[in-house]
Amino acid sequence: MTQVLPEHPPRQRRWPWSHGTSRTSDVLAAIALFIAEAVFFAWSMFTSGMEGWAAQGDQDKIDAATLANIAWTEHFLYVLLALAGLAALSRAPWTAVSHLVAAGLVFTLLTGMQHEWDRTHPAPAPTPRAGYSPCYSGSGTCS
Template identity: 90%
Template sequence: MTQAPPEHPSRHRRRPWSHRTSRTSDVLAAIALFIAEAAVFAWSVFASGMEGWAAQGDQDGIDAATLANIAWTEHFLYVLLALAGLAALCRAPWTAVSHLAAAGLVFTLLTGMHHGWDRTHPAPAPTPRAGYTPCYSGSGTCP
């Protein structure tokens, strides 16, 4: 008769997804991480504003600071989504929900930033083709 090898309970306890995170530590982690993320984002916005202010009206410097802030915000959004996935993997629902809420807020702000950039920097009008002649009323060149 064969015997099954004994299971090692300590091996399963080391994995964060093997048991649910306690509610108290989950809520405390959610609050602490949400406050830390808000502080990091506020510091980034402040630093970007200072870079724009330091440009002293130089439009290229202001544009570079704005584009750098947009790129940083995109990367911050990716980090928030990765942390939400990690929290879900660790079975910490409050932390995952708070990260998803923060990611939703950052996504909304990022969409507004892109929209503001597109409004202030429209795409140039297309150049006419080589054989183009404008059509003026009464010129006889209209098709």
């Protein structure tokens, strides 16, 4: 004689993206995280400025602090974009938008910092090739 196995009830596991986030908790999380990110970024910029100030004019130390700050800002931008992706996956639109706004601001600041670095540290001029001989006569027909 065969026995019928009872049917198991469906699993009640809920994934974060299976239902929307309430608007109140989404807005509160967006505001709190935006303020926390702004404070964290401002503190990082302050400590980087203090490292440059503590270098006492030693250009190598100032350059090292500036490059470390640029690298840190780039990694912070990646973290903001990852958090925006997680917020979008969790169906929290206000939090995702606040992370994208913060990422846009950090991207703008990072672009400015990199442009300033490139402007103050130009690439060296190329060296002339081995067979080059400058013409000082002004006629342009030197060989």
